Amino acid sequence: MNAPVKIETTLKDWETDQEVRWCPGCGDYAILKAVQRTLPQLGADPANTVFISGIGCSSRFPYYVESYGFHTIHGRAPAFATGAKLANPDLDIWLVTGDGDGLSIGGNHLMHVLRRNVNMQIMLFNNEIYGLTKGQASPTSREGTKSPSTPIGSYDHPARPAAFALGAGARFVGRGFDVSKNLPDVLKAAHAHRGAAFIEIFQNCIVYNKDVFNDFAAPKGAEDQQLWLENGQPMLFAGGSKGITLDREELCLKVVDVTEGDWEGAGVIVHDVTNRSIAHMLVEMPFGPFPMALGVLYDDPRPTFEAAAMAEKAASSEGKEANLAKLLGKGQTWTVSGTAQDPV
Amino acid sequence: MATTATVPQDGLPATPESVVVRFAGDSGDGMQLTGGQFTLSTALAGNDLATFPDFPAEIRAPQGTLFGVSAFQINFGSREINTAGDAPDVLVAMNPAALKVNLAALKPGGLIIADTGEFSKRNLDKAKYDSNPIEDGSLAKWDVLAFDISAQTIEAVKPYGLGNKDALRCKNMWTLGLALWMFDRPREPLHDWLRLKFKTKPDIADANIAALDAGHAYGETAELSGPLKQVHVDPVPSEPGLYRTITGAEAVSLGLVAGAQLAELPMFFGGYPITPASAILHHLARLKEFDVTTFQAEDEIAAICAAIGASYAGSLGVTSSSGPGIALKGEAMGLAIMTELPLVIVNSQRGGPSTGLPTKTEQSDLYQAVYGRNGDAPMPVIAASSPGDAFECAIEACRIAVQYMTPVMLLTDGYIANAAEPWKVPDPDTFAPFPAQFLGQPNDGDNFLPYKRDEKGARPWVKPGTPGLMHRIGGIEKHELTGNIDYSPDNHQRMTDLRKAKIDGIAKELGPQGVTLGSEGGKLAVVGWGSTFGPIRRAVDNCRRKGMDVSHIHFRHIWPMPANTGELLRKYDNILVPEMNTGQFKTVLRDQFLVDATPLTKTSGQPFQIAELETAIAKYFDGVEGNEGGQVAVNDDQLPSPEGGAE
Numbered sequence: 002m003n004a005p006v007k008i009e010t011t012l013k014d015w016e017t018d019q020e021v022r023w024c025p026g027c028g029d030y031a032i033l034k035a036v037q038r039t040l041p042q043l044g045a046d047p048a049n050t051v052f053i054s055g056i057g058c059s060s061r062f063p064y065y066v067e068s069y070g071f072h073t074i075h076g077r078a079p080a081f082a083t084g085a086k087l088a089n090p091d092l093d094i095w096l097v098t099g100d101g102d103g104l105s106i107g108g109n110h111l112m113h114v115l116r117r118n119v120n121m122q123i124m125l126f127n128n129e130i131y132g133l134t135k136g137q138a139s140p141t142s143r144e145g146t147k148s149p150s151t152p153i154g155s156y157d158h159p160a161r162p163a164a165f166a167l168g169a170g171a172r173f174v175g176r177g178f179d180v181s182k183n184l185p186d187v188l189k190a191a192h193a194h195r196g197a198a199f200i201e202i203f204q205n206c207i208v209y210n211k212d213v214f215n216d217f218a219a220p221k222g223a224e225d226q227q228l229w230l231e232n233g234q235p236m237l238f239a240g241g242s243k244g245i246t247l248d249r250e251e252l253c254l255k256v257v258d259v260t261e262g263d264w265e266g267a268g269v270i271v272h273d274v275t276n277r278s279i280a281h282m283l284v285e286m287p288f289g290p291f292p293m294a295l296g297v298l299y300d301d302p303r304p305t306f307e308a309a310a311m312a313e314k315a316a317s318s319e320g321k322e323a324n325l326a327k328l329l330g331k332g333q334t335w336t337v338s339g340t341a342q343d344p345v
Numbered sequence: 346m347a348t349t350a351t352v353p354q355d356g357l358p359a360t361p362e363s364v365v366v367r368f369a370g371d372s373g374d375g376m377q378l379t380g381g382q383f384t385l386s387t388a389l390a391g392n393d394l395a396t397f398p399d400f401p402a403e404i405r406a407p408q409g410t411l412f413g414v415s416a417f418q419i420n421f422g423s424r425e426i427n428t429a430g431d432a433p434d435v436l437v438a439m440n441p442a443a444l445k446v447n448l449a450a451l452k453p454g455g456l457i458i459a460d461t462g463e464f465s466k467r468n469l470d471k472a473k474y475d476s477n478p479i480e481d482g483s484l485a486k487w488d489v490l491a492f493d494i495s496a497q498t499i500e501a502v503k504p505y506g507l508g509n510k511d512a513l514r515c516k517n518m519w520t521l522g523l524a525l526w527m528f529d530r531p532r533e534p535l536h537d538w539l540r541l542k543f544k545t546k547p548d549i550a551d552a553n554i555a556a557l558d559a560g561h562a563y564g565e566t567a568e569l570s571g572p573l574k575q576v577h578v579d580p581v582p583s584e585p586g587l588y589r590t591i592t593g594a595e596a597v598s599l600g601l602v603a604g605a606q607l608a609e610l611p612m613f614f615g616g617y618p619i620t621p622a623s624a625i626l627h628h629l630a631r632l633k634e635f636d637v638t639t640f641q642a643e644d645e646i647a648a649i650c651a652a653i654g655a656s657y658a659g660s661l662g663v664t665s666s667s668g669p670g671i672a673l674k675g676e677a678m679g680l681a682i683m684t685e686l687p688l689v690i691v692n693s694q695r696g697g698p699s700t701g702l703p704t705k706t707e708q709s710d711l712y713q714a715v716y717g718r719n720g721d722a723p724m725p726v727i728a729a730s731s732p733g734d735a736f737e738c739a740i741e742a743c744r745i746a747v748q749y750m751t752p753v754m755l756l757t758d759g760y761i762a763n764a765a766e767p768w769k770v771p772d773p774d775t776f777a778p779f780p781a782q783f784l785g786q787p788n789d790g791d792n793f794l795p796y797k798r799d800e801k802g803a804r805p806w807v808k809p810g811t812p813g814l815m816h817r818i819g820g821i822e823k824h825e826l827t828g829n830i831d832y833s834p835d836n837h838q839r840m841t842d843l844r845k846a847k848i849d850g851i852a853k854e855l856g857p858q859g860v861t862l863g864s865e866g867g868k869l870a871v872v873g874w875g876s877t878f879g880p881i882r883r884a885v886d887n888c889r890r891k892g893m894d895v896s897h898i899h900f901r902h903i904w905p906m907p908a909n910t911g912e913l914l915r916k917y918d919n920i921l922v923p924e925m926n927t928g929q930f931k932t933v934l935r936d937q938f939l940v941d942a943t944p945l946t947k948t949s950g951q952p953f954q955i956a957e958l959e960t961a962i963a964k965y966f967d968g969v970e971g972n973e974g975g976q977v978a979v980n981d982d983q984l985p986s987p988e989g990g991a992e
Contacts, residue, residue: 017817019829048812053654056820064817064830069809071657072819073650074680080647084654084662085809087638088613092658092809110650113643310638318634325606325773328632329599333534334589334770335389 007044012037014047017067028179028204029058032126033065036095039185040066043192050093053082055102058133059126059204062097076107079114079123083306086119090307093192094121100141101131104160108140116170117306118196122188125162125199128206129213136209148209163284166199167277167299173198174280174299178218179205183229183296190297196305217293230283230296232274235264238292244269245291254282256291274300357434357456357576363422364578365430366524369447370439372406372415375517380417381765382521382538386530387421388590388767391580394421395879397429397952398763402620402703409463409471414446423579427879427886429764431954435527437520439463439494441472448484456488458523460516462495490573494519501559505552515556522560529577532561584769591768593732593761594624597665597691600739601625602635603773604689605661607740608747609780611636613655614663615648617670620703621762622693625665645670649677649690656686657818659783659808661743665691667759668710669700675718678752682722682844684818685796685804687746687781689739694758696950705950706759708875711929714754715904721841723848725749726904728756730878733768735761738901744779749847750803756903758925760876760952783808795828802847851905858907862886863896866916869965872942874900874930877923877953884958893966903933911938919965921945923953 015037023029040050050068054060056075063070069092073081082094096114103111103125114123130148131137137150141162145154163174173194177184179202191198203214212219217226225239236245241259246268248255257267273279280299357364368383370376377398387394397418406413420430432452438444440463451457464477478484479491498519502512518539525532536554543550567573591599605612614637616626630639638660642648645666652662666674671692681688694710696702714726725745729735735757742755784805787793795816796804807814816828824831825839861878862885863870873881878899885897898913900906914920914934920942922931928944935942945961947953 019817047815049810051809063819068815070815070817070819071654071684072817072821073653074676074820077646077650077677080642080650081654081657083642083647084613084615084640084651084656085658086654087640087651088611088655088658088660089808089810109643110647113647310640314633314638317631321634323634323636325603325635328602328635329773330587330589330770332589333385333389333538334587335391336587337391337583337585 006046008046010041010045010047012041015040015067017065019064021065022061023058024208026207027058028128028206029062029126031179032124032184032202032204033062035184036124036188037066039188039192042185043189045093049091050095051085052095052097053078053085054097055099055107056133057099057102057131058128058206059097059099059124060102076102076105077110078102079107079110079119082121083114083117083119086121086307087310090120090311096121096123098123098125100125100127100129100139100160100162104140104162104165108165111165112169115166115197115199118170118172118303120196120305120307121198122191123197123199124188124202126202126204127162128204128210129159130206130210132206132209142210143213146210161284162201163199163298166201167280167284171199172196172299172301172303173297174284175200175297176202176293176295178203178214178295180218180220181295187296190300194300195302217288226288226292228292228294230272230274230294230298232272232297232300235269235271237264237269243292246270254286254291274298277301357574359574360577360579361422361434362424362578363420363426363430364435364528364576365418365420365433366435366437367416367418367433367447367450368437368520368524369414369416369443370437370517371408371443372401372403372413373408374415374439375514376415376417376439379517379521380419382535383524384419384590384765385538386525386534387419387528388588389534390528390530390578391583392421392423392578393426393581393583394419394765394767395426395429396420396765397760399951400704409440409442409468411442411446411472414443416443416447421578423581425581427883428952428955431956437524439516439520441468441474441478444478445472445474451487453486454488456490457484458520459489459491460494461491462493464491490567497559497563498556501556502552505548505555507548507552511549512552515553518553519556519560522557522562523564524560525557526561526564527573527575529575532557583767587770588767589770590765591732591736592624592763592765593729593735593757594621594693594763595628596732596735596768597729597739597755597757597762598625598628598632600736601629601663601689601691601743602632602637603736603776604740604743605637606635606773607776607778607780608661608743609778610659610661610747611638612663613652613660614639614665615642615650615652615655616640616665617642617645617648619645619667619670621695621759622665622667622670622691624762625691625693645673646677649674649688653677653681653684653686653688656681656688657684657809659806661687661689661747661781663689663691665693667693667695667703668697668713671710671713672717678724679718679720679722680820681752682718682724683820683822685750686752687750687806688752689742689746690752690754691739692754692756693762694756696759696948702950704759706876706952707925707948707950708756708758708877709926709929709948710756711874711903711924711926711933714756715933721845723845724904725751725753725848725851725902726756727753727901728875728903729761730873730875730899730901732761732764732766734878734901736768736771740776741901745851747781748779748803749801749851750806751848756875758876781806783811784814785811786813794826796823796826798843798847802843802850849905852902852908855902855905855907857909858898858900858902858913860913861897861899863889864894865896865913867896868894868917869919869921869962870896870898870914870917871958871962872898872900872914872920872922872930872934873924874903877925880953880955880958881923883955884962887955887959888962893962895962895965900930903930906937911940914938914940914942919943921961921965923947923958923961925952
């Protein structure tokens with residue numbers, strides 16, 4: 002794989018001439034801008050960048066980014082991306098999916114792209130609703146969600162995207178939300194990670210599930226409910242007045258008060274992005290009793306699928322000649338000359 | 346030796362023109378291996394041949410049961426062989442169940458070779474025999490050579506210190522040795538093969554060789570004592586050249602590799618395990634040096650989607666499956682049609698619907714191939730007529746996919762996939778290359794139009810990574826030139842027309858459909874496609890020799906069909922379409938050409954027998970009993986299933 006050449010671009014270079022067709026005020030606009038702002042900072046090359054999506058509101062994303070784009074079929078984007086990456090490992094692939102696309106119809110493919118560890122950035126826009134089909138409950142909808150398909154409230158237990166990803170074997174799990182100023186930093190960390198990088202992005206569906214994330218993602222006044230994780234830094238939130246510690250007896254996380262900045266004294270954990278056990282606790286941490294864990298929850302790379310596939314291809318080709326005529330005449334053959342038959 | 350034998354009455358002549366042998370045993374008895382090796386020795390002896398492996402869907406069905414019987418039939422001769430043969434001359438039955446399941450097919454006067462060592466009370470019970478057929482006289486109309494092959498084998502391999510179980514596993518080689526003697530074949534190629542196969546276990550190799558030799562020696566001895574005789578089948582005069590045996594699955598794999606090379610493209614193969622298509626994945630997984638990437642996906646859908654993703658990125662995407670898996674791939678095929686990306690889909694058909702008959706053959710996915718997608722989704726369909734033909738068909742599928750920027754479906758079936766035939770190794774240089782063209786710069790002055798078409802109606806193929814040609818594609822209807830989302834009524838009408846015209850246009854460059862055997866016009870055309878080729882050809886040939894005005898037309902291109910098809914079919918008074926389904930190609934012919942195609946259908950999971958087809962053909966001609974004037978009885982399109990069977 003070649004080292005990517007850094008290209009100088011501006012946000013404008015990543016905008017297409019297509020009219021954006023999301024509802025006015027949709028969180029997708031903010032995510033699109035965050036991505037278009039991040040790509041120049043990465044030195045990304047539009048010619049080498051591919052956005053691949055499934056079906057749903059989020060999956061219209063590729064049409065609005067001036068790069069290569071493939072709007073595929075419902076739930077299957079990870080499979081298309083895997084094929085494209087194996088065919089050309091140099092491509093810089095961004096996968097765009099949603100809670101219905103990625104966790105319902107495409108749950109299987111999402112699981113396998115993560116466990117295989119195909120190098121790409123996977124952005125799952127979680128709005129806890131089916132938007133494009135007019136508001137049915139989705140696999141991440143909270144219990145009791147009233148929708149056209151669940152008129153008196155949904156009664157199935159919601160899936161947790163980050164926990165799903167980690168359970169499937171993801172080596173990078175990040176979280177952000179649409180209007181967060183920190184979203185580009187999470188995207189950059191995901192891009193820097195070699196392998197499948199999973200980012201759950203809470204996204205406000207202003208038509209069918211308005212403001213469901215306001216408790217931690219409101220534009221103003223929700224900062225105290227955000228735990229921004231940073232490698233090597235203590236897990237502090239609410240302006241440093243609270244922190245996360247490990248309850249050693251119960252073997253679970255616990256919120257503690259931090260007085261006068263003495264987080265060490267309060268036993269606040271220092272975040273280690275390579276600690277898988279902590280990552281499991283963070284993705285399972287219920288919002289309400291705890292703040293919402295955001296930023297890079299886990300980042301511990303291991304060899305990628307495409308690298309292993311290329312190595313296997315090279316190893317099994319070694320010393321073998323790609324001679325079609327010889328291949329066709331392989332095995333036990335015989336020659337017919339006139340009427341005599343000679344085994345060869 | 347305790348041999349039960351009846352004296353041969355009217356068995357095989359000393360030099361028969363052709364012989365049909367069926368090896369049948371428990372699924373653990375190694376009958377497919379025995380058959381495969383006998384096939385090889387037959388090929389080396391210069392006979393033409395066709396085989397029919399017929400095995401249960403279970404990996405190791407309970408021993409001795411009727412549903413656990415595995416059989417391998419081979420027809421070989423000193424003349425052209427078109428089918429695996431209607432009825433065996435020789436049946437090798439390794440246990441009572443194998444005898445019971447296969448006996449009905451055996452020719453009257455045919456020879457049964459049975460292992461009495463397996464005809465215990467317990468095994469007779471499992472095969473639901475009330476009494477031992479070898480002893481109760483129920484086999485009187487056949488010649489029977491029954492003796493204890495198990496004991497003979499144990500005796501032969503005694504010096505190698507194998508346990509009883511391992512020793513008995515050499516039984517199939519003992520039987521093969523006997524068959525080699527019967528048909529006057531050298532043992533050396535088998536010795537070489539066994540030494541290679543058991544390279545790391547020389548003891549096992551030696552034991553198997555000893556068993557093989559013992560079986561061979563038994564033949565010589567038995568001949569002296571009467572019941573068994575040696576027969577010799579002369580080599581068939583064939584075109585000079587290098588030959589090998591090939592199965593359909595091998596031929597498809599090699600054809601795909603050749604196709605990718607001719608297109609000058611890396612190949613990406615996405616597959617998911619399914620019977621009988623997995624063999625293609627297995628073959629290609631070992632051919633990485635040809636720039637082949639194989640990917641065992643998480644499911645059938647991911648397999649085709651990954652292949653489309655690879656095509657999008659500039660490889661030749663290929664996927665393969667069988668009926669149920671093809672059904673799952675339908676939506677993705679639609680996307681490949683919509684985004685106009687090359688793709689080859691191989692469908693090794695099996696009995697359906699649903700899981701159906703995984704290891705049995707059928708041609709019942711034709712509707713699925715031609716019509717089975719949402720929307721107006723035209724897609725070329727090609728069908729291979731024999732294992733060897735599958736090679737050329739695979740190349741043809743790659744060519745059409747690349748030149749027309751379209752998915753193409755290649756139909757084979759369980760019979761073609763597993764059957765072997767001698768194959769004259771082709772010279773790759775005789776195939777015209779069709780290098781893929783990737784667009785590198787704007788195609789409309791300074792503008793780039795992703796959907797601007799060439800003279801074939803194909804849009805340009807642009808690999809991501811190409812500077813300046815960034816664009817977006819997807820499954821939503823797109824503008825006829827820019828490819829931007831465009832739902833407008835006129836545009837959808839035009840795009841639907843353009844997609845159809847592109848595929849219809851392929852017909853123009855296919856040469857005219859020819860007559861496979863017979864004359865262009867006449868009383869009756871027997872029209873086939875796919876693996877019915879062999880039986881139809883032989884039956885038509887036989888009927889023509891009897892003076893009937895019947896011709897055989899066989900289609901490789903199912904969709905679109907060659908441009909002259911309608912005209913050609915209308916030159917015949919009658920059109921009979923034998924198919925292993927309920928009449929699907931018949932429907933397509935009627936639909937496309939308004940011709941009175943009559944179906945002749947069979948869905949027993951077994952290929953057509955020549956005799957069945959001859960009977961059906963004869964009904965069109967005078968002088969057949971009960972059919973004065975050559976009038977075919979109405980509602981006579983469904984053949985009964987003549988084979989006895991376990992399932």
